[in-house]
Amino acid sequence: MNAVCERFLGSLRRECLDHALVLDSRHFQRVVSEYVRYHNAARPHQGLDQQTPVPAKRPAEGNIVAFPVLGGLHHEYQRAA
Numbered sequence: 462m463n464a465v466c467e468r469f470l471g472s473l474r475r476e477c478l479d480h481a482l483v484l485d486s487r488h489f490q491r492v493v494s495e496y497v498r499y500h501n502a503a504r505p506h507q508g509l510d511q512q513t514p515v516p517a518k519r520p521a522e523g524n525i526v527a528f529p530v531l532g533g534l535h536h537e538y539q540r541a542a
Contacts, residue, residue: 472500480534492534499530503537 477496483489505511523540532538 469500477531481531494528495531499537500536503530504535 465503473493475493481492483492502513502515503515505513520540525538526541527536527538529535
């Protein structure tokens with residue numbers, strides 16, 4: 462489990478904390494919790510055949526809409542109904 466934890470923490474640092482100015486501990490908690498939600502629900506993982514750890518029903522048709530995550534640092538893409 463140590464390797465999994467180190468990989469996630471490296472991802473958190475490189476993809477999130479290196480690009481954000483954290484003001485205090487409450488802001489840090491909010492930024493990390495939003496990144497964890499994005500990491501598990503929207504970001505594809507290569508080891509899972511480009512699926513997310515949290516399975517979701519995704520429609521096959523419709524326009525693709527981008528939703529900003531972490532103030533626009535990342536984007537979550539979904540199909541509009």
